[in-house]
Amino acid sequence: DGDERLLDVTITPVVENGEVRTLRGAGHDITDRKARREELEQYETIIEALTDAVYVLDENGRFTYINDEFVELTGYDRETILGSTPSLIKDDDAVEEAEHRLGQLLSHQGPETVTFEVTIQPRDGEPIACADHMGVLPYEGEEFEGSVGTLRDITDRKEREQKLKRQHEIIKHSSNFFLILNADGAVTYQSPVPNSLLEFEPQNLVDESASKYVHPEDIELLQSDLEHLLQHPDELVVSEYRLRTQDGQWRWFENRAQNKLDNPLIEGILVSARDITNRKTREQEIQDLNERLELAIDGANLGVWDWDMRTDDVELNDNWATMLGYEPDEIGSHIDEWEHRVHPDDREFAENTLNEHIAGETEYYDTEHRMRAADGRWKWIRDVGKIFECDEDGNPTRAVGIHIDINERKTSRALEEERDMFAEGPAVVFKWREAEGWPIEYVSDNVEKVFGYESDVFETGEIRSVELIHEEDRERVAREVESNSDPETDRFSHDPYRVVTADDDVRWVLDHTKNIRENGEITHRLGYLVDITEHKQRESELQRQ
Template identity: 50%
Template structure:
């Protein structure tokens, strides 16, 4: 890849970074910012460039920003990190963690480089964490329990003061990370602790509980009970936060362990039971039969009184045992465990025993003692050998340390302290990570642990770091210690300080390393050869050609690394010799070449040969660069260009490319649409040349077209309707979409023009039909209402002139029928409004005043009916519009008009949940048969001619459905019908 290409790739990385990357000058003016500023803060990068950084900073944080800029200017080698608030484009504030560093010495930047990361969610979690801790403290303070709060995503742990003081630490010494707690867990308890936690995190236990030992600041171990629970998980079920308590159970736990130790003492080896008097010499009253197997004495021989228990104890231990046994006489002491001592067997041998003794009250003047003797001779022998080994280790000049199976240091010798600078008190309980210098990656340590945990020995020379920060070189051997079960129980490490030797070797290699570093560090294959063949090569050359060693590479010639012939048919050996000779004579040569790897695979390359002096003799330095990817990208680019050209030509819309000077390309559809003969005739024209002088709104076409073009260049796109003109003078309406993109290294616009003549004609006819329908609706309603008013007038006159009381009911029936017909014209008007409405958008409507208004109207209109509300009408808003009142007007009137009861009764009730409101209108009329409930709203076949019960219910169903709700009918408690309307609540 060329230097220009490499630079472009890094520029793309910066532009696509999720974090804000900005460059500001010494005064804080933004000179560059990547596209992340739009994703994070909502600003177009072009808007921010040229502004003072502090203009976007929260007033309370501006002094901090000024201090940071001053700090990086005065100390350019030290980056500064600060948390601050920046104003988003919508006016809100966003928390940013910004790191600033002076890059004045970098010619490509030459200012201050600022990286910003959005930490708003982190800040919100911190605030929630503070609230939770306050609540937990109040809840548990009275229980004298230490509490903890663990953010499982960040690893941060909040511990109260009581919790850390339980172990003797301050909160600062414990730290705020989970690993601060893990370091004090007893090595033998760690697996059990981790398993208990893992079981709960996986959801297999309701809470996490574990009794384990923690190391106090004084170095002692304290038994603590930990209980906790995951209280928050994310949407994927992963744990986010856990809280819990620590309880000091040290006294109780130690008592339990002491009891267990007494029960388990017989597991240490063969035990002999003695009972003797607590007097001088300890006369033996009883001894178990297995004494002969352990000490060689017969049981009856010891019980005869000829031998006292004191006679069995070794002379050198007798006095000490007596002193320890005297503790049983102390007040309140009922049992003791004596330190191991020696006893003599019947054959004169010496055995080591451990004694557990307690007082037995006999009821007489003399107490009796019951003792259990466990033979620990073999264990003592191993301990002696271990002491001898330890003495040798203590005197060793090499650093020796021992760890448990998990890598926790249990022992270090004096040489370890001298070589590493870490004392025994500091090192024990830590891991060998304290020696890490940062020179090795995770893969190195993974290989190390994989080797020794498999039971194999590991040897290496490593660069480590002393306690004072000085680097040292240690030749280390680490070997596993296998236990009786065949498992790795511990590790033993021996480290020899070879720092001085390595420094001497390093000085001898410095000159070669300088050259080799450059030689090996390049990304290209480098090799050195003379007329006889190769002299040297770098690792990249071995990788590129698939050759294992430099020695093997030296056996080759340049033409050995090529196919017999080049793609142009020339003989590879002849062509290679010619170019080598040219380089020797003229000082260099540069050409493309086809090479061949060791496995036979061929690849294209660039080769540069340069003559230089090597060990006093002329030689050639060859640089070989694999250009397979470049060739592949070139082919892909050509294929992609061909594919896009095919899409460009085959679309049904007119497509063209233009810059500020005019059109630069177009497809065939463009030529057809505008009646232009060829692309050459089209290219070079300006957009306004394909338009009439003025647009239908009177705007000048040239000025309007230039404005749309400039908008697309500045904002990235523009979409508008336009009137174009063909070369024959005819015009047509079109939709135009302009999109900015890069074409041959410069910004251009992609224009899509779609002829919308047919659509415009359809819209015109549709609007004309709507207008005609509206006029027809108004005329019919006007004429019908006039006729109905005339009928009403004549009926009233006839009623006044007729004295026959028997005809009064007929006149009343006529009046009600006319009123019903007037109501139908009102419903028809509302239905027409719905059918003619083009605005389908709903809005929040307060339900209470709508229902209350319709209830009041129906009560005043139908005085003979009883209209009640079962529940209070809640103050809530639903998604609807001004036509909502028509829904409930029709339902309430329908419940009375179609009611055959002597006194129509109508009951309205309202219920709601989180998302919907349900209004129920119930009556005591004849009800609706179940077979008719699907068709009562005209649902059988939608339309005014459907088999429903009237236009009113059809209007109800139409409106409710347009609001996104549902309407249905069911039986009421009074035996009639109940209409149920479910409406969505407004957002």
């Protein structure tokens, strides 16, 4: 039939008398055996090319064959593995699991193969997670001849599974939940919603249009966001919408959305939603409180300042400016706006008081000082503030306070004190601060009759009390002031002394002084001076006679 066969031929020569007389031969057809051998060699080549570790166990559970990948996976040499049992690379639990799986294969109507996870212990290094795919070697009758299988390293897969599991747990216990929308705004995926963290019963939104659950007043914003995301796929859009819950309530959500339509793992617009209802409620309460506070501030005509102590920038409300007669846009946003308007005689005291508060020596910064108004006049202001923020090192970074117009009160008090002084007779009334040079804060209008100066000259700080006293009498007057500054002395009178007028005329005065204290310390002195020049002149004339 033209078929070619392979023969295994044996030829034997027949020798007679030392000569080969004939040849005798026998031939065996080995075509099928040769084919089986070639097939086996092909299988071995395929097995060696596999990336999985291949093994064969005999009926006694000993390795009879392993490929190179098995050697590389376990770290043992081939001679050590062959003839040994799986306990070489498996612990007792893993061996027991493999035997259980083999029992399934050998059972009546059992599966042809089984796949299960097993951990092997290589010669060196950490245990390796593997997938064991096992089957039974073909056999006839009742004689089990062994098993064959592959081990595949699934460490990377296990790590990915663990990562996914961890991410799922994070999402599960997060205060956020996630949605995926298609280009039309329909929900294609909704992550589990953590009931324990959200105060509403979650509903299944899949296959629903997101706009169905959005507040009517927010739908236009939602549609605008979707259009923007489709046109700008690389941008992150953050918006706040009200969503209707299953119980019919409207709750606020912050939604962070990104276009992932081209991402094959997502294929949609990814939205992270977070319930911010409580925050919005607090914000509304704060807004209502701020509105009431603004009304109170405007009603009380309080000037408010907010000072960034790191940059010296300051925020001032409109009342701060109008209190001094300025338009709000005439005032800048630097601390200089306050500093250069404070009266020169009051600046050091105000700054010292502020520094004491910054140093933590006082609970509040609280001082009264004069500030120059838009018309050039000096106006009394009470300045109260407090440090509200500090950095991580405890250094103050922000202070907030108010200005209160006390000019009318201060003027009224000065008038009352002046009336009290004049009740004892005509006099020039002075009020000066207990500081170097005795800076004058108030003088009565009749000062011009005695000293020849207008009252504004004193209040601007151009002339101080000590400069009015004749230079030959200054030291004595200073000693008298010092000797009457003890806590028990409220009022005292000087011996007559001389003063110098604007025209350099010398006049004699009698000075009656009242000590003014705050917290036990003398801060000001109030005095009235009576011109006794004519009286002194008459005394001199009588002495000459």
